[in-house]
Each structure stands twice: as structure tokens, then as C-alpha cells.
Amino acid sequence: MRPFRLLQITDCHLGSQPGEKLLGLDTDQSLYDVLQLLQANEAPDMILATGDISNDGGVASYERFIHIIERYFPNTPLAWLPGNHDEPMNMDQVARLPIEAHCVRGGWNMIFLDSRIPMEEGGDLPPNELERLDKQLAAYPRLPAMVFLHHQPVPVGSAWLDGYVVRNHEDFFSVIDRHPNVKAICWGHVHQYHNSQRNGVELLATPSTCIQFLPHSDKFAVDTAMPGYRRFELHANGHFATQVSRVRQKVYKIDFASSGY
Numbered sequence: 001m002r003p004f005r006l007l008q009i010t011d012c013h014l015g016s017q018p019g020e021k022l023l024g025l026d027t028d029q030s031l032y033d034v035l036q037l038l039q040a041n042e043a044p045d046m047i048l049a050t051g052d053i054s055n056d057g058g059v060a061s062y063e064r065f066i067h068i069i070e071r072y073f074p075n076t077p078l079a080w081l082p083g084n085h086d087e088p089m090n091m092d093q094v095a096r097l098p099i100e101a102h103c104v105r106g107g108w109n110m111i112f113l114d115s116r117i118p119m120e121e122g123g124d125l126p127p128n129e130l131e132r133l134d135k136q137l138a139a140y141p142r143l144p145a146m147v148f149l150h151h152q153p154v155p156v157g158s159a160w161l162d163g164y165v166v167r168n169h170e171d172f173f174s175v176i177d178r179h180p181n182v183k184a185i186c187w188g189h190v191h192q193y194h195n196s197q198r199n200g201v202e203l204l205a206t207p208s209t210c211i212q213f214l215p216h217s218d219k220f221a222v223d224t225a226m227p228g229y230r231r232f233e234l235h236a237n238g239h240f241a242t243q244v245s246r247v248r249q250k251v252y253k254i255d256f257a258s259s260g261y
């Protein structure tokens with residue numbers, strides 16, 4: 001049986017109007033570039049967007065996002081979860097999204113969490129989300145599981161970003177530790193690649209489809225690394241492979257001197 005191919009894109013920061021910019025970068029254009037790369041290299045079974053899909057939380061930005069994805073992948077199921085820049089009530093108004101915050105595909109149990117604290121950049125998992133996580137993991141004890149959220153549950157080595165780690169990460173990991181079938185935890189928010197392990201669980205961050213943050217910088221700094229996405233090949237026996245791919249041979253106009261966003 002061939003593996004289930006899941007593609008993760010994250011932190012698109014689309015505006016409600018076409019061509020809006022983040023630190024000088026046209027976030028529509030960089031998303032197009034990532035989707036073109038994806039279209040050339042992949043045949044996804046599902047696409048998942050892990051938050052900060054919008055920069056302003058407006059309904060129009062979500063409609064534009066879905067329209068753009070459907071232009072490249074008209075028949076691929078799409079799932080999403082909210083980030084700190086998102087407005088879930090407006091996401092819910094865009095009715096064409098078929099996948100909810102939990103699904104079983106390709107013999108894998110996938111759970112999508114809401115780690116937002118309204119009006120804050122940092123993350124937290126409220127008791128109802130942790131309860132849902134626990135229940136949805138317990139419901140499929142024989143299936144390998146992946147957990148997705150927007151915020152990082154561990155530090156990535158940059159002081160300014162490490163202030164935004166999921167506040168109750170210990171509570172989160174105590175749920176994870178009760179379920180040995182969890183294979184990976186994956187997020188966005190940090191706009192950079194990250195890969196570490198905890199108790200045999202892979203901890204993975206995926207680059208943004210727009211600007212990248214400089215790894216291991218204690219102050220806000222923009223990196224010259226290119227926009228990208230992450231591929232997962234999920235085997236029904238619980239093994240998986242993952243790889244990040246980035247746009248190449250492209251020059252973007254970015255305000256590298258900016259001290260924040």
C-alpha cells in the first residue's frame with residue numbers, strides 16, 4: 001500500500017486584498033511560488049495549513065486562501081487550524097472547507113489543535129483542547145497519531161520566539177506521554193525549520209510560505225532562507241518520512257532591517 005501523502009503549509013499571512021505585503025514581501029506571490037513548487041513535485045492526498053493563514057483575520061483573506069489553493073489543487077482535501085493572526089469565527093464563515101479539527105486518513109489519527117490566546121502572540125492549550133486531544137488519541141489506540149498546532153510546544157533557541165512557547169506545555173506533554181502511539185508533533189509560527197525529539201516523538205517546525213525568521217537569533221531578525229513547505233509520507237505501519245522543500249532561484253524584495261512584524 002502506498003503511503004498517505006500529507007503536505008503542510010503554514011504562516012501564509014495573506015491579506016484581505018491581493019498583493020498585500022509583509023516586511024516588503026508580497027505574501028500572495030510567495031504562496032504562489034510554494035504552490036508551484038508543490039505542484040511540480042507532489043501529488044498530495046491532503047493539504048494542511050497550520051495557522052496564520054491570514055495576516056488580518058478577515059473573511060476575505062480566507063476566501064482568497066481557499067480560492068488560491070483550489071486553483072492549484074482543485075481536488076485535494078484541505079484542512080486548517082488557526083494561528084495567532086487568525087480569527088476562527090471568520091474561518092468558520094468560509095464553508096467550503098471539508099475537514100474538521102480531527103480526521104483519520106491513511107491509517108493515521110490526525111488531531112489539529114487551537115493553541116491561540118486571543119490578542120496575544122504566544123500559545124496556550126485550554127483545558128477543553130487538552131481534553132479533546134486526550135479523547136481523540138484514546139479513541140484510536142491502535143493507530144499511529146500526529147498532532148498539529150500553530151505554536152511551538154518547545155523552545156527553538158531564539159529568546160524572542162521562545163517567549164511564545166505554549167504556556168502549559170507541561171500539561172500538553174503529560175497528555176502526549178499517556179499515548180505511546182503519537183509519532184510526531186508539528187507546528188508553524190516560528191517561520192523556520194526545526195527538528196528535535198522527545199521520548200521518541202518527532203518535534204517538527206515548518207518554514208512559512210512567506211518571510212523566514214533567523215534561527216538562533218535572540219532578537220527579531222529576518223532570514224534570507226526561502227519560503228517552503230513540508231511533506232509527510234505516512235505508512236500505515238506507523239513509520240513516516242518527512243522533508244522540507246523550499247523555493248529556489250527567486251529573489252524577493254524583503255525589508256531585512258525591520259525590527260518586528
Ligand SMILES: [Fe+2]
Pocket residue numbers: 011051052083084085150188189190
Ligand atoms: Fe504565528
